[in-house]
Amino acid sequence: MGRDNVTWVSEFILMGLSSDRGTQAGLFVLFAAAYLLTLLGNGLILLLIWLDVGVPQMLVHFLLEKKTISFARCGTQLFFSLALGGTEFLLLAAMAYDRYVAICDPLCYIAVMSPRLCVALAAVSWLVGLANSAMETALTMHLPTCGHNVLNHVACETLALIKLACVDITFNQVVIVASSVVVLLVPCCLVSLSYTHIVAVVLRIHSTHGRRKAFGTCASHLTVVSMSYGMALFTYMQPRSMASAEQEKLVVLFYAVVAPMLNPLIYSLHNKDVKAALSRVLMRRSALKQ
Known part of the structure; x- marks a missing residue:
């Protein structure tokens, strides 16, 4: 057949999953709901990152002469920062228990680490x-500052905010210490206890x-536990007289910039599939050079 006699189509018809209109309507509702949940979940993640980390705000402030943040946004940022940070510490303790059961009692792992227990551990971590x-955000943001609004920090952080208060902050300091303990x-002690047993078994x-x-x-x-607990303990569990504004800024920058950058690298390089893929890529590149 000559090329001039070929008929070129301008569109294609997709058969889809079903030709029945009722079935199509049901599938529309099902997949539309799934898609909306996907958008909601990813949108929530982006919102939490924007509220918690505050890196875009810090980047903007590097270019602005007047660095301001509204009272409401400051309180919101403080709440999400404390909530996500505290939840992370608790989840790391739950993960340490998971590793303890997997290595010290592997035959009972499936029975012990049941889906119900995993959900319960995650729920308790988030609720606490x-x-x-x-509690900590409410107590901090209700402190009167008598007009003082110059925050010696890169973000809205508890230790920096209470320094602006023009009233006695002893109660707030006690709450901060109690919160840090909880x-x-x-959680740090639970992680240490879990790994003490793990090391003894290994x-x-x-x-x-087998040991490797x-x-x-x-x-x-x-690795993540060492980075997370180490910096936080050094900052929040030392006497207030020894804490400096520069140190507190460095800790916030570490959690906001350095830790998120390192986490994908830390977790990925210990993943079998990722390591295998990286090895294949390096081998192909080496073969091409030869």
Whole structure:
């Protein structure tokens, strides 16, 4: 057939999943709901990042002479920062317990770490994190400042905000310490206890390959735990007289900029599929050069 006799179509007809109108209507509702949930979930993630990290705001402030933030936005940023930070510390403790069961009692892992327990641990972490944040934010934002509004910080942070208060802040300091014990010190102790048992069990493994595999299972989690708890404990659990504004700024910058940048790298490089894909890419590039 000659090229001049070929008929070129201007559109294609998709058969879809069904030709029945009733079925199509049901599928429309089902997939539209799923798509809306997808948009809502991803939109919520973006909103939390915008409210919590505050990096875009800091970037803008680098270029502005007058660096301001509204009272409402400051309180919102403080709430999400405390909520997500506290929840992260609690979830890391739950993950440490998961690693403990997986390595110290592997035969009972499925029975112990049931979906119900996993949901309960996640729910408790979120509830405690949100409740703690709501209490601390309310107490902090209700402090009178007598007109003082110059915040020596890069973001709205509890320790910087209470320094503006023109009333006695002893109660607020007690709340901060108590809060740090609940969402930071106690989870940190639980993580340390879990890894003490894990190390004891791993050291009894005679096979070098077995020990390496066991430690590899915990490596990414332990790295994140060390970074997260280390910086927070150094800042919030030391006497207030020893804390400096510059140190507090560095801690916020670490959690806002450095930690989010390192987390994908830490978790990805300990993922078997990612490492295998990286190895294949490097091998292909090496072969091409040869």
